[in-house]
Amino acid sequence: METNSHTAVSRRQGSGRDAALTLLVLAAPLGATLWLLALLPDVRAGAALQFAISWVPSLGVTLAFMVDGLSLLFALLVSGIGFFVVIYAGLYLRGHPLLSRFYLYLLLFMIGMLGLVLAADLITLFVFWELTTVASYLLIGFNHATAAARRAALQALLLTGLGGLCLLAGLILLGNAAGSYQLAEVLQAGARVRADSLYVPTLLLILAGALTKSAQIPFHFWLPNAMAAPTPVSAYLHSATMVKAGIYLIARLHPVLSGTGLWEWALTLTGAATAVVAAVLALRQTDLKLALAYTTVVALGTLTMFLGSDDTVAIAAAITFVLVHAFYKAALFMVVGIIDHATGTRELTQLGGLWRKLPVTFVAALAAALSMAGFPPFLGFIGKELKYEGALAIATEPLLVAGAAVFANALMVAVAATVVLKPFLGRPGRQATHRDGPAGLWLGPLLLACLGLAFGLDTSLVADSLVQPAVTAILGRPETVKLKLWHGINLPLLLSVATLTLGVAAFAAQHRLRALMDSVAPRLPLSADRIWDSLIESLKSLAAAQTRLLQHGVLHKYLQTVFVTLALLLALALLHGGAPSLEWPELTIKEWAAMALTLAGALMAAAARQPLTAICGLGALGVGIALIYLFFGAPDVAITQLLVETLFLVMIAMTLHRLPLFSRPHHASLRRGDALLAIAVGCAVTAALLLALQQPFDPATRDYFERAAVPEAHGRNIVNVILVDFRALDTFGEILVVFAAAAAAVTLLRGHRIRSRNGNGNGNGNGNGE
């Protein structure tokens, strides 16, 4: 829907260039897929391949990658489905003026995802985790002209970003507990981590990251909102990859963190609740894409639920389901995109009878939906059987898991039926304007859906090459996984039959169910989406209130704030540090004179009624201080002080007429307050300095520079040698700061001048009051 106008207008022009671009972009996922496939035999044999570049050696952080069974499975999904998505996007967004930008975001996301699942270092993993967050923000907000897309993008960014921060803290705790950030070592340190006193916060923080990313209750609402993205994005981010990042993380850290009651209950309960609630919400939707989005949440909930367990069958069920889901969900999203393209709507109520116009799409949709509903001989059936077997094998809460799985699966059956039957076979509605479209559009969904069938018919294609190594990696012990289509008549099969019956019933009663939900929904007191909105609103008003309080724009008050804070902090420090002992130093006459000059300057500036007098007083003070520097053996500092003082005086004198400082009579009370504050700050600083001087002086640094200046830096002026050689980087930073400050001041002055010139005709340079 969102791109129809674009494609209609500009389909003809530049499609050759777009096709070339698509082919170029295609090379990335294709290359990655082939490379990963080439690694398959090694990984199957049980090897974990490592690639590492030292990154922050001082912190023990490396940019390290590792390919084992689990990461290979996810990486293959990322690159393989990425390949089909790129083909699809090239046609779906053909002629879109921002196609190249779209590919940039998509590739960025792909890199992030691949890095995330291949990372062999906790910090590397986190960095790529954040990259996927940023890239998904850009992708969801790709149609940035619509407010809904912007809101959804920001929501996803804030929520997953918040989760990311928790995750960072959790990973650091984990790294500390395990004694290493290397994944291989962390995975071996499970017993130590679980016995650690900080195990609970570690687990909770990591789960916060994983569960926000994978849209688990109560963070489930961002995923359906993210459907504002173009359909290829939904097919990619929200089916196969990004939302699975959380699942991957849970699976990855399973050997380290699992096995405790907290892990088991947290994952099982969150997963079950998510699956059940999302299944109900999915049935309610009439927008095809939204319905699919909610079924994605169901799938994620199911996966989370199963990963809570330690049982081989449960884990195998989860891994198989990852595969099943990636195939059918990506295919279905692409099908919805084709329907949207052809008819201009995704609204279920307006669609029907499309199979005549879109026969190939129909076949793809049917195959994908059958896999989703779990019909034999599709891979989905095997996945479902395994799920029930796994649920029953979970020792602690088999009824809960099996019940949630049956309920969620039944509604999935209903949704799958709705998504396919109504648009393609239902009473004819909005007609398709064109037929299936170019092969590139339907090739992806058709192939993916057919893979679901092929893998179902011949499970040996995936069982011991993909699923078994992944399960082995998760459980950390060699496992044998057998996927079979026919297990004989047993409890899982009976549950399957129950699921189908329930699903058909739900499908038949869907109108009544939807009406019921629509009447109940407005009466519910809570909606996660609305709570989020009010949270964001209150955060904004808090920010506005504190900005009004702190950033009032009155220079006088800013200075007061700074000095009051300084005085209070120093006073606090002095309370702890004790009083300085006062000793009268031995001073020569010239030192007395310099001190007298300084004091006289200060008094003169403070008591002055005329601005010029005050400035002269300040100048005298500055010269006095320069003299003191000179007498105590710091000629460089003295020269600098003198020069800065001179230039400062000249500049102040030149700009005096612009400053409002003396243009209005100071209120006597204001002056008295300022004087008190000045005295307080002066006393506090003096006391602090005296106290600091009483600390024993450590001459190590000075001795080093004195010794090294001539032999190492060929200079006898230690101050300069430090500035340009030993500490040259600092100096470089400082001159950049000087430059930046000057540039900022010039900009401000120009802006002010333009404003006062444009603002009022009689502006005479006095327009910059408070």
Place this chain on the structure above:
Amino acid sequence: MNSPILQGATRILAALILLFSVYMLLRGHNEPGGGFIAGLIASAALILFALAWGVAEARASLRVAPAKLAAAGGLLAGGSGAVALLSGLAPFTGLWLFIGGGDDGKGLPVSTVLAFDIGVYLAVFGSVLMLFFALEDD
């Protein structure tokens, strides 16, 4: 300020102060001085000139925009720091060359450190003048 005496004297004074600033810059490694101080001195020369002749005249006599001077200084300082990178050393490591130095004497010292100090000089010089000219422009 329209004073013929000041204007006349300034032409010579400004030149002398500029010369002095270069002297301060070059001696800085062994005696009090250095890029920062020299940059301040040099800007004092131009500021004096601007006070006597006006900012427009001072800008014209400088020929180069102060912002460009400052930027060039920053680049020179950064570049001299990057030279060490090319030799595989840590950035801002001082590299020295003693031209004509034999067994008897050290020769003429040329170093990245000197280039760095000149960069500091230009950056300070340009920045102060940017600010001053902007204050006085109308």
